[in-house]
Amino acid sequence: MKLRTGDSARQIPPRLVNFCAQCGGPIYFATWSEYIDDHRLRHLWNCDDCGYAFETTVCYPALPKT
Numbered sequence: 599m600k601l602r603t604g605d606s607a608r609q610i611p612p613r614l615v616n617f618c619a620q621c622g623g624p625i626y627f628a629t630w631s632e633y634i635d636d637h638r639l640r641h642l643w644n645c646d647d648c649g650y651a652f653e654t655t656v657c658y659p660a661l662p663k664t
């Protein structure tokens with residue numbers, strides 16, 4: 599296994615952050631994630647700043663059958 603050190607570590611993009619749809623505050627982790635089918639996931643987000651909750655759906659290509 600190769601460790602990432604030095605300049606290569608800086609090439610990693612920052613972690614994606616979701617933002618509250620109500621107040622715009624950052625939300626770093628989904629409260630709940632749910633598998634829908636072979637190419638969709640649903641995430642539930644709760645804002646610590648204002649208490650607002652909302653869902654997002656992530657769609658991605660279905661994985662090839664093995």
Ligand SMILES: [Zn+2]
Nearest residue numbers: 618621645648
């Ligand atoms: Zn909020």
